[in-house]
Amino acid sequence: MNAETIRLIPSEDGGLQTVLPHNIEAEAALLGALMIDNRLVEDVQLKLKPEHFFESVHGRVYEAILRLADRNMVANPVTLKPMFEADEGLKQLGGLGYLAMLTGSGAALIGARDFAQQIYDLALLRALIGVGRTMVEQAMDTSEDVDPKSQIEQAEVELYKVAEQGGESGSVKSFVQAATEAVKQAERAFNSGGHVSGITTGLDSMNAKMGGLHRSDLIILAGRPGMGKTSLATNIAFNAAQRLIRDREDGMEEGKSLGAAVAFFSLEMSADQLATRILAEQSGISSENLRMGKINKSEFRRLAQAAAELEQLPLFIDDTPGLTIAALRTRARRLKRQHKIDLVVVDYLQLLQGSGRGGDGNRVQEISEISRGLKQLAKELHVPVIALSQLSRAVEQREDKRPQLSDLRESGSIEQDADIVLFVYRGEYYIAARRPDDNDPKLAEWQAEMERAYGIAEVIVAKQRHGSTGRVPLKFEAMITKFSDLADISGYDLGGE
Structure with a gap:
């Protein structure tokens, strides 16, 4: 025709x-x-x-x-x-x-x-x-x-x-594509100078508190800038995908694995930036050094080896900016059909767009439509959906900087639609910001406080339909953006119900 x-x-x-x-x-x-x-x-x-x-x-x-x-x-x-x-x-x-x-x-x-x-x-x-x-x-x-x-x-x-006008299509990349690009960028820089009933988070302490990530749940993961919420989401996505690969190699029946193929919708970071984070974590090389090319030959060999080991990782990254909630749901359905994904991560909720049919520019109503759409997606695909969210600046005005449910931006609908609300909090971040002068008599007291908080993060379970609330202490290695279980939590205030 x-x-x-x-x-x-x-x-x-x-x-x-x-x-x-x-x-x-x-x-x-x-x-x-x-x-x-x-x-x-x-x-x-x-x-x-x-x-x-x-x-x-x-x-x-x-x-x-x-x-x-x-x-x-x-x-x-x-x-x-x-x-x-x-x-x-x-x-x-x-x-x-x-x-x-x-x-x-x-x-x-x-x-x-x-x-x-x-x-x-x-x-x-x-x-x-x-x-x-x-x-x-x-x-x-x-x-x-x-x-x-x-x-x-x-x-x-x-x-x-x-x-x-056609820029929105064809932006889904397999992990090997994203990782290959990340290795190429590092090479260019180098040459120039528990008890789990759901999907595992890869963190025993979080699994023990939540029982893993449950199907059809909407999990909101929120935190102020600098707390590491994207790092935690990336860690969980990687851990789930890696567990699926390991279970397949062990001959486990399909559907029995605690792992999952993952769809990661990154509206803020590019696919190769996310891949760089994961490669940094697995190779033990600072992600900043990877970007700057500040690595030696043995480190580059470790990087290449980590990338080779992760070629089959079932982690699919869509870094299309400005997605509408309807377009995201369509893409997630397609990935479910093509790659049998069992976990969806969205980074982050406020960067999604609504349908725009309201026409009055009401952002609260738009956020309501988005959070409701994410919950519907979790139920429709029968998968857990982790949606990252911003927090309001009200946190910074309080003496205790630990987030509360009321700190969620446009919080009413988000809190209502979520099955689980998690906050990432690192006291070290705030303690470091109020370092006294070298000649201040309180310097020794500050140093002792900093030493106690160094490398420790909290995941605050502020809402959970399936269990209790409380705090989960974790180790956080900022150089490689990696969360892991804390070896000793004796004497740690776990809060909660």
């Missing part, structure tokens, strides 16, 4: 008007295919948006199909009918019977992805024509002060927007 190219047709005033590139038949065929097989929505949703359709009615039908699919409802002419009974545009195309007509040919199922690609490509061409037309009109208009440089800059911005 060939797309219509740009052409001129007679206008009502006797002149000529431009018909922009489009293919109405491809749009109709795609909508028919989506209504026949709703599973195709997952394949086209990430790139194709309602505004990419030339026929506005087609765009509205496509948007309605996406809405129904996101709610796990069947999208077909019958379920769409109530949504379009008053649609004047659809009436002009033949009314509700037009929806049924779209599904008349099953042949469109074969070429659905090709139709979606062509619709998208033609939309980009129309956007380019729009940018070009605006450039010409502005360049021809000399009625105001002429500023060619600013016009060029504006044109560059508009062209960049067009180029970036």
Whole structure:
């Protein structure tokens, strides 16, 4: 099926008007295919948006199909009918019977992805024509002060927007891809100068407190900047993926392992940055030294060996920025189907976007939609979802810096939707910040306090549907961003119920 190219047709005033590139038949065929097989929505949703359709009615039908699919409802002419009974545009195309007509040919199922690609490509061409037309009109208009440089800059911005429209797709990387890139970066820098009923966290003390990570649970992991919440999430993700590999090698039956294939949605850090952290932990080399290339030959050999050992690690990293909650759920479903993931990590919740349908810019409502969507994802895929979250600055105003549930930003819905709320707290961080001067008589007292807190972190279980709250002390090695069990917790205040 060939797309219509740009052409001129007679206008009502006797002149000529431009018909922009489009293919109405491809749009109709795609909508028919989506209504026949709703599973195709997952394949086209990430790139194709309602505004990419030339026929506005087609765009509205496509948007309605996406809405129904996101709610796990069947999208077909019958379920769409109530949504379009008053649609004047659809009436002009033949009314509700037009929806049924779209599904008349099953042949469109074969070429659905090709139709979606062509619709998208033609939309980009129309956007380019729009940018070009605006450039010409502005360049021809000399009625105001002429500023060619600013016009060029504006044109560059508009062209960049067009180029970036497809940037959201294809960003999922296997761990070996991310780790390979991390090793390459390190090489370039070097050459230039318990009782577990759920999925294991890899930390016996946390497993003992929580029983592991339970399926269908939403686990909120929160902390102030510098506390190490991303490090803890990365450690847990790695530990779960490594345990799955070990159990497979031991011949354990599928579904019996305490490990899990992991989907890690990193909205803040790139995939190779996360891989660098994991490689630093496994090789025992400072992640900062890896980035700076401050390693010797034996350390580089250790790094290469660690990367080789982790090639088969079932850890899949999606570092697409600015994901909506709907797009994240779609990607997670696909990873579940393709790689049988059993754990999802999102870093972090506040960087996700809502549907934007509210239109009033209410961030609290948007966060509610996101936290509710993450909980629905956990239940739908039957996997634990760990979502990292920011804390408000209220923590810094108190003498005791340990976080509380009320410190969660936009906390109402997050606290309500979460099955478990964990806070990461490192007293060492705050003690170091109030170091007295060298000649201060309190220096010795500060040094003793610093020595007691050095390398110790707490995971505060502030809410747990399945058990008690309290504190879990852990060892934290900041140089390699690694959490591990504390050898001796005698005399440690565990708090809690």
